[in-house]
Amino acid sequence: MSNDGPTLNDDSFRGGRAQTGHTHSHGSGPDHSHPLTPGQHAHARGRNGRDQPASGGGHDFDLPALPEAVDVFDTTLRDGSQQEGLSLTVDDKLRVAEQLDHLGVTFIEGGWPGSNPKDAEFFARAPTELNLARATLVAFGSTRRAGVRAEDDETLRHLVEAQTEAVCIVAKSSEMHVVDALRTTLDEAVSMVVDSVEFLRANDLRVFLDAEHFFDGYKANPEFSLRILAAAEEAGAEALVLCDTNGGTLPYEVERIVSTVLGGFETQVGVHFHNDSGCAVANSLAAVGRGATHVQGCVNGYGERAGNTDLSAAIPDLSLKLKVATIPPERLELLTPVAHHIAELVNIAPDPQQPFVGASVFAHKAGLHTSAIARRSDAYEHISPELVGNGTRFVVSEMAGRSTLSMKAAELGLELDSQAMASVLDSLKRLEHEGYHFEVADGSLELLLRHSTGWEQDFFELESYRVIADQSEGNSTEATVKVLVGSERIVATAEGNGPVNALDGAVRAAIGAHYPGLAGVHLVDYRVRVLDSARGTGSVTRVLIDSTDGDRTWTTIGVSENIIAASWQALSDSIVYGLLHAPVPPGPIAGG
Numbered sequence: 001m002s003n004d005g006p007t008l009n010d011d012s013f014r015g016g017r018a019q020t021g022h023t024h025s026h027g028s029g030p031d032h033s034h035p036l037t038p039g040q041h042a043h044a045r046g047r048n049g050r051d052q053p054a055s056g057g058g059h060d061f062d063l064p065a066l067p068e069a070v071d072v073f074d075t076t077l078r079d080g081s082q083q084e085g086l087s088l089t090v091d092d093k094l095r096v097a098e099q100l101d102h103l104g105v106t107f108i109e110g111g112w113p114g115s116n117p118k119d120a121e122f123f124a125r126a127p128t129e130l131n132l133a134r135a136t137l138v139a140f141g142s143t144r145r146a147g148v149r150a151e152d153d154e155t156l157r158h159l160v161e162a163q164t165e166a167v168c169i170v171a172k173s174s175e176m177h178v179v180d181a182l183r184t185t186l187d188e189a190v191s192m193v194v195d196s197v198e199f200l201r202a203n204d205l206r207v208f209l210d211a212e213h214f215f216d217g218y219k220a221n222p223e224f225s226l227r228i229l230a231a232a233e234e235a236g237a238e239a240l241v242l243c244d245t246n247g248g249t250l251p252y253e254v255e256r257i258v259s260t261v262l263g264g265f266e267t268q269v270g271v272h273f274h275n276d277s278g279c280a281v282a283n284s285l286a287a288v289g290r291g292a293t294h295v296q297g298c299v300n301g302y303g304e305r306a307g308n309t310d311l312s313a314a315i316p317d318l319s320l321k322l323k324v325a326t327i328p329p330e331r332l333e334l335l336t337p338v339a340h341h342i343a344e345l346v347n348i349a350p351d352p353q354q355p356f357v358g359a360s361v362f363a364h365k366a367g368l369h370t371s372a373i374a375r376r377s378d379a380y381e382h383i384s385p386e387l388v389g390n391g392t393r394f395v396v397s398e399m400a401g402r403s404t405l406s407m408k409a410a411e412l413g414l415e416l417d418s419q420a421m422a423s424v425l426d427s428l429k430r431l432e433h434e435g436y437h438f439e440v441a442d443g444s445l446e447l448l449l450r451h452s453t454g455w456e457q458d459f460f461e462l463e464s465y466r467v468i469a470d471q472s473e474g475n476s477t478e479a480t481v482k483v484l485v486g487s488e489r490i491v492a493t494a495e496g497n498g499p500v501n502a503l504d505g506a507v508r509a510a511i512g513a514h515y516p517g518l519a520g521v522h523l524v525d526y527r528v529r530v531l532d533s534a535r536g537t538g539s540v541t542r543v544l545i546d547s548t549d550g551d552r553t554w555t556t557i558g559v560s561e562n563i564i565a566a567s568w569q570a571l572s573d574s575i576v577y578g579l580l581h582a583p584v585p586p587g588p589i590a591g592g
């Protein structure tokens with residue numbers, strides 16, 4: 001144990017009080033009680049030794065200190081939004097918080113009130129505009145400044161005014177940072193913690209202490225780092241959160257240090273990792289394996305530099321593999337949709353290779369794998385993708401064999417005979433060579449497969465379209481389409497803010513009266529990429545359009561040397577797919 005610094009059996013570090021029952025009170029603050037969170041309940045059970053914690057809960061790990069549950073603390077709206085290029089309006093922040101609540105996290109850190117007008121506005125609007133069903137909103141701040149009384153400190157005042165039930169304050173817990181960055185004494189740093197926590201507790205707030213640079217500080221001067229925790233415990237902090245602020249700590253160090261801290265304090269221990277060594281999720285699991293019951297991080301792992309602990313991975317690792325309760329089990333299948341929804345809100349394209357929730361992580365490309373997985377789905381998948389709301393996707397590409405395609409066809413209820421199969425494979429190879437990318441365009445792929453069975457869409461027949469962009473008219477774009485619906489010829493014109501928008505308007509104007517189901521179909525995203533032509537004759541443009549009918553979403557594709565032609569292909573596929581799947585069976589209205 002000599003490597004671990006003080007063992008904490010020494011009472012000089014201890015200020016903690018035993019926790020009993022289903023509420024607990026903290027330190028010297030007023031007698032303020034709140035129901036125990038699942039993580040706190042697990043912490044208390046583990047410490048009191050009444051029950052063996054979750055070991056034996058269905059995993060094969062020798063982890064006697066593994067708790068039954070942890071509290072998931074999401075910090076996307078504070079630490080996560082430090083990511084370069086990530087900027088959220090107050091409305092975005094409210095929507096992200098709703099998604100996190102929907103997923104079922106325990107705590108949502110909303111921002112730092114008083115540090116900027118946006119966060120101030122967020123906390124001003126949250127009480128009336130944010131209806132959280134289960135999560136507790138937390139305001140973030142720091143301890144009082146050196147040499148300032150807590151009552152006179154602006155940061156602490158803003159925390160009280162934020163009107164949340166709980167606050168999280170950061171305290172420097174590394175000697176080097178106190179001396180070099182704060183330029184104050186170690187004793188003053190300890191007093192800053194005591195005064196701040198006591199002040200916030202006296203204002204009836206639940207307090208989490210983020211011990212900044214804890215792991216690095218502990219390695220250099222464990223005694224001081226532990227004094228900070230002891231001060232927070234004594235003053236009534238609800239959880240001591242050990243932060244790896246520089247993100248360079250490795251799991252072996254985490255296990256040792258978390259065990260030591262848990263051996264010396266009564267208070268719940270949490271962890272906050274940054275991913276600079278690629279170990280943030282592993283470190284979180286290592287800490288929980290040693291008894292930590294509060295895990296901070298961000299859905300999708302957002303954050304500055306290499307990001308924070310990716311909760312989209314930590315949650316299923318804990319729940320599914322370690323059998324430690326995190327979010328409510330029935331919400332686990334919301335993980336992929338919520339992660340993607342949040343990616344959309346923060347306007348960062350989801351990473352297709354992100355563990356558990358990425359679009360590619362249950363996709364199988366090699367022909368060998370796809371035929372094997374068709375026989376046994378667990379042969380090449382570490383979990384069943386449905387558990388986290390992700391789906392097994394079979395990538396259709398030139399590499400794919402017949403088994404992939406026949407499975408896709410079976411999914412759609414289509415029977416492809418060997419001749420149809422050969423023709424689809426041929427078309428796919430040719431089209432992918434031209435720049436099509438059917439693995440991201442499920443809607444167009446389905447139409448292609450249907451086409452190979454002899455099916456032709458008969459919703460409308462295009463005679464011609466024309467698009468005019470007029471700079472003098474405020475950059476407005478006008479589109480005219482001429483179509484046949486049955487034997488009726490219709491000409492319609494619409495304006496839009498771009499060619500796709502104008503064409504979409506014109507088609508709707510032309511055929512909308514015949515197909516009421518079209519009103520429920522909306523384009524949600526439009527992406528253009530210029531590709532080097534595989535034939536070397538110049539570049540081609542690839543257009544992808546995402547559409548939704550509120551129930552399902554689909555992607556369609558168009559490729560052409562002409563951006564308008566590529567856009568039309570993707571748009572008309574989107575509309576045909578939407579009509580094909582419209583909830584009310586489509587068909588020309590009688591007499592129309």
Ligand SMILES: [Zn+2]
Pocket residue numbers: 079245272274
């Ligand atoms: Zn951080």
